[in-house]
Amino acid sequence: MKNFTLKKVVLFVLLFTICTLQSQKLSKNKQALVQSIEKHQNALIEISDKIWQAAETAFEETESSKILSDYAEKQGFTIERGVAEMPTAFVATYGSGKPVISVLGEFDALPGLSQNPVPTKSPITEGNPGHGCGHNLFGAGSLGAAVAIKELIEQGKIKGTVKFFGTPSEEKFFGKIWMVNAGLWDDVDVNISWHPAPVTEADVQSSLALVDFKVEFFGQAAHAAADPWNGRSASDALELYTAGINYYREHVKPTVRMHYHIQDGGQVVNVVPDYSRLWVRVRDSKRSGMLPVYEQVKKMAEGAAILANVEYKVSLISGIYEVLVNRTGGAIMQKNLELLGPIKYTDDEITFGKKIQEVTGKKQLGMDSNINPLRTTLKNSGGGSTDVGDVSWNVANINLRVTTAPIDTPWHSWAVVACGGMSIGHKGMLYSSKAMSMTMLDLFENPELVAKVKAEYKERKGDEVYKAIIPEGPPPIPTKE
Structure with missing residues (x-):
């Protein structure tokens, strides 16, 4: 028993030492960002869970949009609701002048994926929607990053403008297209985005x-x-x-x-x-x-x-459009991931992940949050599609993926919904807030970085003239019967 207690003490001291050394690598402003997110973490988890419970589908995210915009307004942001003729789209802004750095937040769910936060298929209500792509985490994590940056601007430690874009209907009609068409990113220097994933990495791959x-x-x-x-x-x-x-x-x-x-x-x-x-x-x-x-x-x-x-x-x-990759921005994000280090999971969380892998017929490998080197950008990376692509053809864009589900989890499935409603998802969401806010801070503090990111964007875009692929008229908002 004494040996067991001694081992626990040694482990605690070791973890404390690692965390202390990690924090010593961070600048004072980056430490302030981490502290801000940890200060707001209970509220961010509550926001994420409420959106998870609401599980509203494309253009019907009334409650989810309100939860995010109301919290941003409470934190001192100026809110413009119903932008681009979409009732659930909004922009939250704080600060003034350059640079203008924005962050994306999604919050729509998928039909038919209702699920309890347990590692076996168990719908809350059969046939109801669920967050099978983790967008409850997406919106909350991005808002956490925006709030942390806002506090540094408020304290006079950095200058510029931060914007949080509440973007509806990513899963069906692609609401960002109408927001881009309305010119909402015209004054933005660099945009930041993330997405829940089974891995953690600076995302320098394109999409379809x-x-x-x-x-x-x-x-x-x-x-x-x-x-x-x-x-x-x-x-x-x-x-x-x-x-x-x-x-x-x-x-x-x-x-x-x-x-x-x-x-x-x-x-x-x-x-x-x-x-x-x-x-x-x-x-x-x-x-x-x-x-x-x-x-x-x-x-x-x-x-x-x-x-x-x-x-x-x-x-x-x-x-x-496909995503226009920005490797300069990816390298900035990569350094911040390495500063933060990997997410740590409890035994219960690893067991939860392995059970999902067992039930879905995958190898029981558990969780993966390793910080790998920045990957080569593949010519044809495959995968899915996202309206972040349209944003990336109108403003320099930096992408991030963060672990919120076990290795090889089937995406757009009940398994992702389950993880998004418990601590595995919460940890990934809070980690994304830290990584994105630290990357945003690098841009606020270093105009040369902003210029380099924008230069790569212009070079990759070349002579392409962006043209939105949408029908004439307003977005296809569902009518209430």
């Missing part, structure tokens, strides 16, 4: 460009047995169209991805359907590669309509 569109077919209803010759089947057109997409897959580049979701294929079996609808998505590693595929897939809708002798309509939903 994407376009979403709706295809509808209009035919003639008839009795499916008595007089089918009087019918023109919209469902036939839909099947012919999806067959065309599937045959086309063989003849596109490996970087291309095509998906579709049949939203209406007819209502009953004994009626020749006069209407069908599907949601189609085309992606590629570059917008320039995506657009020709998009044009071809649109043409194929006309071909299917001709074959089935029906009418058709193609409607653009929205489209996004």
Whole structure:
């Protein structure tokens, strides 16, 4: 028993020494940022948990947006709500003059992923939404960074302006496109963003460009047995169209991805359907590669309509750019990750992570928050898509990923929701606040760094003229019945 107690004391002293040495590496201002986030940590966790519980989907994040904007306002930020014609979009601003450094906050959930904070599938309410991409952590973590920077500006330790962008509907309609189109980043020098992940790293990989569109077919209803010759089947057109997409897959580049979701294929079996609808998505590693595929897939809708002798309509939903990488900014973030060191997990948290891995058929490796060297930027990094890409083509952007779930966790799943509602997610969220605020501080304190980050942005952007891929008119806000 005495040996066990002695080991505990030695371990505590060792951890205390490591933490002390780590803090000694930080400047006074960076220490102040860490202290600020730790001072606000209970409030940030409460914000994250409330958004996790609300689990509101695209453009319906009324409560989540209010939680974040109200807290920012309470901390002294000036709030502009309902920006870019989106009721749940807002901008929180503090300070004046240059530089202007902004940070992104997302807060929308995904349909059908309701889950208790336990390591086995257990919906709170079957079929309800859940934060399967960790956006409850995303918004709260980014706000924590903005508040910490605001306090240094308030104390006169740094000069400039900090902005927190509350950005809705990342999972469906891509709200940032309309915010970019409204010119909300026009005065910003550098933008910072992060995303929950199974790893911690300065993110210098791109994403996939994407376009979403709706295809509808209009035919003639008839009795499916008595007089089918009087019918023109919209469902036939839909099947012919999806067959065309599937045959086309063989003849596109490996970087291309095509998906579709049949939203209406007819209502009953004994009626020749006069209407069908599907949601189609085309992606590629570059917008320039995506657009020709998009044009071809649109043409194929006309071909299917001709074959089935029906009418058709193609409607653009929205489209996004690939992320424009900034390695100069990534290197700044990398140094701050190395200063902070890895996240430490308890035995219970590691057990929680391993249980998720067991249940989802993965190796039981636990958690990974190692700080690896800055990775080479891959030519075609694959992965998903994000409307952060549109932001990155309008302002220099620095990205971060932070561990909030176990290694190899299936993303957009109940497992991510579970971790986002307990301490594994909370730790990652608070860590992101520290890493982002420290990177923002480097920019506030060193104008040369700002100039270098912006110079790389301009070089990588080149002659590309940004053009938002959105239909005419306002954002597609759901109407209340």
